[in-house]
Amino acid sequence: MEEALAPLLPEGSIRRGTAVAVSGHGAMTLAVALTAEASRRGSWVAAIGMADLGVAALAERGVDLERWALIDLPGATRSRSLMADAEGAVVDGFDLVMLGSAARVGGATARRLLARMREHGASLVCAIGGASTDIVAGLQPEVRLMITQTRWTGIDNGHGRLLARQAEVTIGGRGAASRPRRMPVWLPSEDGRVACAELARTSASTLDLGLQDLRERRAG
Amino acid sequence: MMAVRLGASHADDWEPVAAALEQFTPEAEALRPGLHAFGARGPSRYFGGERALAELVAKAVAGAMPSASRAGVGVADGLFAAGLAAKAASASTDVLVVPPQQSQPFLVDLPLISLHDPVSPLHGDEDGAEALLDVLWRLGIRTLGDLAALSEADVLGRFGWTGLLAHRLACGLDDRPLQTEAAGEDAGAEAEIDPPADRIETVAFMARALADTMMARLDRDGLDCMSVNIEAHSDSGHASHRRWRHEFRFNAPAVVDRVRWQLEGWYRSPERPAGPITLIRIKPCAVAPANGRQLGMWGARSEADERAAKALARVQGLLGAEAVTVPHLAGGRRPADTGRRVPLHAAGDADRGQDSSATGPRNGKKKKKTKTKVVDAPWAGRLPAPSPAVVPPQPEPVVVTDCEGALVTVGGRGEASAPPQRFTDSAGRSQAVTAWAGPWPLDERWWRPSARRRQARFQLVLNDGSAHLCVLESGRWWREATYD
Numbered sequence: 001m002e003e004a005l006a007p008l009l010p011e012g013s014i015r016r017g018t019a020v021a022v023s024g025h026g027a028m029t030l031a032v033a034l035t036a037e038a039s040r041r042g043s044w045v046a047a048i049g050m051a052d053l054g055v056a057a058l059a060e061r062g063v064d065l066e067r068w069a070l071i072d073l074p075g076a077t078r079s080r081s082l083m084a085d086a087e088g089a090v091v092d093g094f095d096l097v098m099l100g101s102a103a104r105v106g107g108a109t110a111r112r113l114l115a116r117m118r119e120h121g122a123s124l125v126c127a128i129g130g131a132s133t134d135i136v137a138g139l140q141p142e143v144r145l146m147i148t149q150t151r152w153t154g155i156d157n158g159h160g161r162l163l164a165r166q167a168e169v170t171i172g173g174r175g176a177a178s179r180p181r182r183m184p185v186w187l188p189s190e191d192g193r194v195a196c197a198e199l200a201r202t203s204a205s206t207l208d209l210g211l212q213d214l215r216e217r218r219a220g
Numbered sequence: 221m222m223a224v225r226l227g228a229s230h231a232d233d234w235e236p237v238a239a240a241l242e243q244f245t246p247e248a249e250a251l252r253p254g255l256h257a258f259g260a261r262g263p264s265r266y267f268g269g270e271r272a273l274a275e276l277v278a279k280a281v282a283g284a285m286p287s288a289s290r291a292g293v294g295v296a297d298g299l300f301a302a303g304l305a306a307k308a309a310s311a312s313t314d315v316l317v318v319p320p321q322q323s324q325p326f327l328v329d330l331p332l333i334s335l336h337d338p339v340s341p342l343h344g345d346e347d348g349a350e351a352l353l354d355v356l357w358r359l360g361i362r363t364l365g366d367l368a369a370l371s372e373a374d375v376l377g378r379f380g381w382t383g384l385l386a387h388r389l390a391c392g393l394d395d396r397p398l399q400t401e402a403a404g405e406d407a408g409a410e411a412e413i414d415p416p417a418d419r420i421e422t423v424a425f426m427a428r429a430l431a432d433t434m435m436a437r438l439d440r441d442g443l444d445c446m447s448v449n450i451e452a453h454s455d456s457g458h459a460s461h462r463r464w465r466h467e468f469r470f471n472a473p474a475v476v477d478r479v480r481w482q483l484e485g486w487y488r489s490p491e492r493p494a495g496p497i498t499l500i501r502i503k504p505c506a507v508a509p510a511n512g513r514q515l516g517m518w519g520a521r522s523e524a525d526e527r528a529a530k531a532l533a534r535v536q537g538l539l540g541a542e543a544v545t546v547p548h549l550a551g552g553r554r555p556a557d558t559g560r561r562v563p564l565h566a567a568g569d570a571d572r573g574q575d576s577s578a579t580g581p582r583n584g585k586k587k588k589k590t591k592t593k594v595v596d597a598p599w600a601g602r603l604p605a606p607s608p609a610v611v612p613p614q615p616e617p618v619v620v621t622d623c624e625g626a627l628v629t630v631g632g633r634g635e636a637s638a639p640p641q642r643f644t645d646s647a648g649r650s651q652a653v654t655a656w657a658g659p660w661p662l663d664e665r666w667w668r669p670s671a672r673r674r675q676a677r678f679q680l681v682l683n684d685g686s687a688h689l690c691v692l693e694s695g696r697w698w699r700e701a702t703y704d
Contacts, residue, residue, distance in 0.1 A: 026704060032609065042524065044528040046531075054611040055549065060605050071535055071545075093527045158636070158657065159657060161603070164606075
């Protein structure tokens, strides 16, 4: 779990066997950022039903592309049970699974998937974009991250270019996350990082303090 | 050894070629679709010499190929030299016979990268073959002749077993004679498929289990397998029987690839089976003692890697091999070019294909370097980060109008006719444009009229806060990507 995003989740990371739903404009960027650290540490990530995921953006989030697999579900020609089997197989083999809005899971399928996730300790990140979080209700997402407001900077009327995006994320969900909170997040910031806004500002000084602490301890 | 090689564009139609070779020898082997080899000594005696045989084979192959394509036939002492001779032949004369004991003079001027050719045992990256080629290249060794000129003892001392193999290949000494003995015979495995399978993926999934069984038996006996027989029977009584040779040695996934290739070729051929597949049989037919090259106790694949690989194989079995892709960065200017999706089973070849123009050999480290080089090369006109997170496979037609409702266009001087005011997507939903930037012109491949593309790109931020990359091409607007 990316440290810069830890404040978004009640436990600072995605709990194994649970799902996180990300919705709103910028859901794809935030969802990928949530998985980036895990893939860098050697976990495999599978993205199901995300035929439109931008690979260049994936790399910019610092994802280890060699540990990513993309699984397409060419919709209508596939039977639902086949899709459910495929999703189940992925959950069996991967620590972290991303689900796009093309992968609809509901009812009994969702319950079975959830049971397999718990059994294997796999986590799910659902990037559902503009769709209602109801479509993943069956997966009982423990945390819901709703991107409610976004503002792009660097672009004007005919000038500049897209540079950075400030977003406000409303955090809701079950258990520890049931009390809604709001948090400003860079999606991404000017230096290309996806991070909670306060943390991004203070990260440099925190680092300095940490180094000073280390020096003092060494001296002592 | 005689090698037959088809041009890459026709490699898919290899099955008739393999059938044509059967009139010359019962022991033709396929290395991969479009690359076939057999021992030439026996047949050449019967058909009146190596050159006469090679010409007959070239004619038969040309007759078997429906389209006008080039195939090369090469003859040499060993498979490596024969394969490279076939490659040279396909570029010029169709037939190239390297006389006995003359392999080394033939190989002398070939570039070092020839050791990376599909006919070479160093084709893959096992045992650090790519690292070896990279070091040799940096030491100034450019041709096989340069390598052969080194002392064998020095090469062995410095580069170990892999280096010795490379040196022997460069000297025209091919270590792998054709083996037809029955060792390892009992390691074969077969499975009846019940209910009969009409999808290649289903068969491939079963073949994986067979291949695992076979490799486990060979491991138990301390054997490596260079060549397998694959047999498939169909409901209608047809059978496909091919022998596959691996340029180095088989592992289970490589066997499954061959099963897939064989069935794909079979289904494409005129003698395609009428019914579903009922039986699949895999048998090793050339084995050698495994010479102590075992996987490291660490640094090999982790348990997580194995689990993921198994899950992906299962998904491929359910949804088809093409359903699983891996992301891959490539050079380019447009979002659809910079990030590609490579089918999983071709992922290992992805870099290879891309770097075919590169002059130097590569290794694992170098591969990354080369990749970075291509990706980070100054693709003038590429939009800087952030890149769009959503890139649909096909751009969506949209309409962008100015305040008077007229379509926004871009003039010859690269200026927008008017500020974009409204954006309407293909579903008819319309929104106000709150901020925009551009146009950035893109004129690609202007040197080839048929492939030329001229575009003007805009970034548009809409009322709901979403941002999109839109392009104007030949008077029409497209949404190419979304900064989601």
